[in-house]
Amino acid sequence: MSIRSIVLGVIAVGAVGVAACAWYLRGPGPTDFAAGQKVPLAEYGSTDPTGVPASLAQASLIERGKYLAHAADCMVCHTAAGGAPYAGGLGFKLPFGTLYSTNITPDRDTGIGAYSDQDFLDAVQRGKRPDGSRLYPAMPYPSYSYMTDADALAIKAYLFSLEPVRSASLGNTLSFPFNQRWGMTFWSALFNADKRFEPNADQSPQWNRGAYLAEALAHCGDCHTERNLGFALNNRKKFGGAVTAGWRAYNISSDESSGLGDWTADEIATYLSTGHAAGRGTASGPMGEAVDHSFSKLESEDITSLVSYLQTVPAIRSADLPVQLAPVAPTSHKQGGGATDQIGKRVFEGACVSCHGWTGKSTVSAYATLTGARSVNDPSAINVAQIVVSGTERHIPEGVLSMPAFGKSLSNEEVAAVANYVTARFGSEGSTIRAADVAALREQTAD
Amino acid sequence: MAVTLTINGEQRLADVEDDVPLLWVLRDVLGMTGTKFGCGIAQCGACTVHVDGEAVRSCVLPVGSVVGSSITTIEGVGATPAGASVQRAWLDLEVVQCGYCQSGQIMSAAALLASTPDPDDSDIDAAMAGNICRCGTYVRIRAAIKQAAAGKQP
Numbered sequence: 001m002s003i004r005s006i007v008l009g010v011i012a013v014g015a016v017g018v019a020a021c022a023w024y025l026r027g028p029g030p031t032d033f034a035a036g037q038k039v040p041l042a043e044y045g046s047t048d049p050t051g052v053p054a055s056l057a058q059a060s061l062i063e064r065g066k067y068l069a070h071a072a073d074c075m076v077c078h079t080a081a082g083g084a085p086y087a088g089g090l091g092f093k094l095p096f097g098t099l100y101s102t103n104i105t106p107d108r109d110t111g112i113g114a115y116s117d118q119d120f121l122d123a124v125q126r127g128k129r130p131d132g133s134r135l136y137p138a139m140p141y142p143s144y145s146y147m148t149d150a151d152a153l154a155i156k157a158y159l160f161s162l163e164p165v166r167s168a169s170l171g172n173t174l175s176f177p178f179n180q181r182w183g184m185t186f187w188s189a190l191f192n193a194d195k196r197f198e199p200n201a202d203q204s205p206q207w208n209r210g211a212y213l214a215e216a217l218a219h220c221g222d223c224h225t226e227r228n229l230g231f232a233l234n235n236r237k238k239f240g241g242a243v244t245a246g247w248r249a250y251n252i253s254s255d256e257s258s259g260l261g262d263w264t265a266d267e268i269a270t271y272l273s274t275g276h277a278a279g280r281g282t283a284s285g286p287m288g289e290a291v292d293h294s295f296s297k298l299e300s301e302d303i304t305s306l307v308s309y310l311q312t313v314p315a316i317r318s319a320d321l322p323v324q325l326a327p328v329a330p331t332s333h334k335q336g337g338g339a340t341d342q343i344g345k346r347v348f349e350g351a352c353v354s355c356h357g358w359t360g361k362s363t364v365s366a367y368a369t370l371t372g373a374r375s376v377n378d379p380s381a382i383n384v385a386q387i388v389v390s391g392t393e394r395h396i397p398e399g400v401l402s403m404p405a406f407g408k409s410l411s412n413e414e415v416a417a418v419a420n421y422v423t424a425r426f427g428s429e430g431s432t433i434r435a436a437d438v439a440a441l442r443e444q445t446a447d
Numbered sequence: 448m449a450v451t452l453t454i455n456g457e458q459r460l461a462d463v464e465d466d467v468p469l470l471w472v473l474r475d476v477l478g479m480t481g482t483k484f485g486c487g488i489a490q491c492g493a494c495t496v497h498v499d500g501e502a503v504r505s506c507v508l509p510v511g512s513v514v515g516s517s518i519t520t521i522e523g524v525g526a527t528p529a530g531a532s533v534q535r536a537w538l539d540l541e542v543v544q545c546g547y548c549q550s551g552q553i554m555s556a557a558a559l560l561a562s563t564p565d566p567d568d569s570d571i572d573a574a575m576a577g578n579i580c581r582c583g584t585y586v587r588i589r590a591a592i593k594q595a596a597a598g599k600q601p
Contacts, residue, residue, distance in 0.1 A: 333573035399466035
């Protein structure tokens with residue numbers, strides 16, 4: 001055998017290996033779990049699953065774009081705490097640095113005012129800026145690439161109807177090699193299918209509408225699906241839950257014990273549109289924002305479609321979550337709760353009990369009831385610790401509801417102790433987190 | 448819109464929205480200023496009232512959620528056996544210093560004694576830890592609760 005053929009052989013084996021790895025990492029697409037034949041949108045005979053609901057069919061382009069921008073939840077990421085809406089500046093803390101969202105108001109110099117329609121489509125569907133540089137996938141363009149051109153351009157029309165805000169983007173602080181934007185060209189080629197949504201001809205029109213809303217607009221998977229080694233969504237574990245920005249986005253697959261399998265359609269619909277369902281806890285953190293700024297603004301028929309789609313997502317079990325949710329805790333402070341660490345109880349009786357009660361059933365608001373919430377029935381206690389640190393503010397039909405942030409008044413030891421006390425008292429499996437875990441959570445929170 | 452509330456055994460009418468906190472209705476609409484505003488986020492206890500006998504922070508309690516409930520405030524708690532014995536003990540031991548938090552302290556203590564007639568220290572901690580006193584009257588508060596409990600026993 002000549003040296004040349006050995007070299008060629010090695011190259012061939014290497015190429016096959018790379019292709020196999022790429023194929024494996026890429027995995028299935030977001031709707032590939034469903035049986036049936038996908039067809040191009042133009043060939044789909046039934047009701048158009050894209051665009052706006054029937055009630056807005058006659059609305060202006062800007063009005064339709066506003067609805068779609070809400071459905072795609074653009075604002076939450078493109079707005080800094082206390083900053084002008086859509087003017088950018090929210091920092092995403094990643095293990096290798098901080099990435100700031102950009103100004104998408106129509107300011108010509110600092111926003112997207114100079115974008116042509118094609119520029120906008122390239123950014124939203126392909127992660128490409130007018131100057132050719134690449135976006136990081138914190139911008140969920142692999143999801144938005146399923147959006148139709150018409151819907152993306154309606155969103156553009158809405159954004160361009162806003163007051164331009166002059167606000168230069170903050171410089172990212174990513175370390176090498178993550179600060180090399182050109183690297184994203186390869187990432188995109190591998191992980192962004194750059195293909196518009198294709199309805200499934202064998203599923204109902206309602207399912208297809210739900211799929212479009214969930215995948216192209218709401219991009220549920222970007223928080224609720226864990227990422228693979230290439231930092232792309234691993235749809236083999238679709239909607240099985242993941243930790244994003246220091247909050248745990250729970251399992252929303254149809255698993256009976258750790259997902260939504262035992263939730264009724266009504267419960268899911270109520271949770272999505274109000275951020276709370278009786279006995280199921282309350283959305284806080286990023287999901288609270290998604291409800292306040294996105295789901296609560298959707299027509300009820302769209303919520304129904306989302307629910308019918310969600311309920312078909314195959315069950316993925318979250319092995320660390322207890323199968324049973326804990327019942328109401330005892331009325332007496334002397335019973336229940338992990339008594340090994342007195343600090344947790346001391347913090348709870350001083351700062352928490354006045355709203356949440358010893359039983360977990362709030363006397364103040366059903367939104368503050370802990371009984372039945374997944375967060376307290378989670379031995380990682382990620383969301384309990386995080387909400388103690390960050391607090392929550394929810395905009396519900398009855399007004400603003402909030403829990404104070406205790407991050408500046410409680411030490412990491414105290415946060416860990418109260419989280420362990422709360423999960424032991426109100427959950428079916430108490431946590432054993434430590435101060436260092438709380439410190440790590442504080443590092444991840446977007447601000 | 449108008450809501451009808453049962454406060455200290457009387458029917459009171461208030462023209463307010465459902466989401467207004469009970470404390471605002473008490474103080475600003477009904478002129479019952481015995482209940483105090485402290486922090487506004489259920490962290491100090493100054494606004495404590497009883498709803499169906501339970502101590503609740505009225506600053507975060509939407510008035511719409513207590514229609515049909517029996518509300519007791521500091522103005523009426525003396526008419527309950529536990530409230531009367533707490534007030535007597537408070538006077539005997541001269542618990543009050545500046546007084547701002549004391550309406551809330553008395554309401555929390557009365558609710559405690561109504562449900563736990565003979566509280567131990569941990570019961571007092573569990574019921575009273577959320578009522579903050581800037582003057583530091585905690586030692587006298589604890590003593591007064593114990594005296595009220597003893598006084599109630601035959």
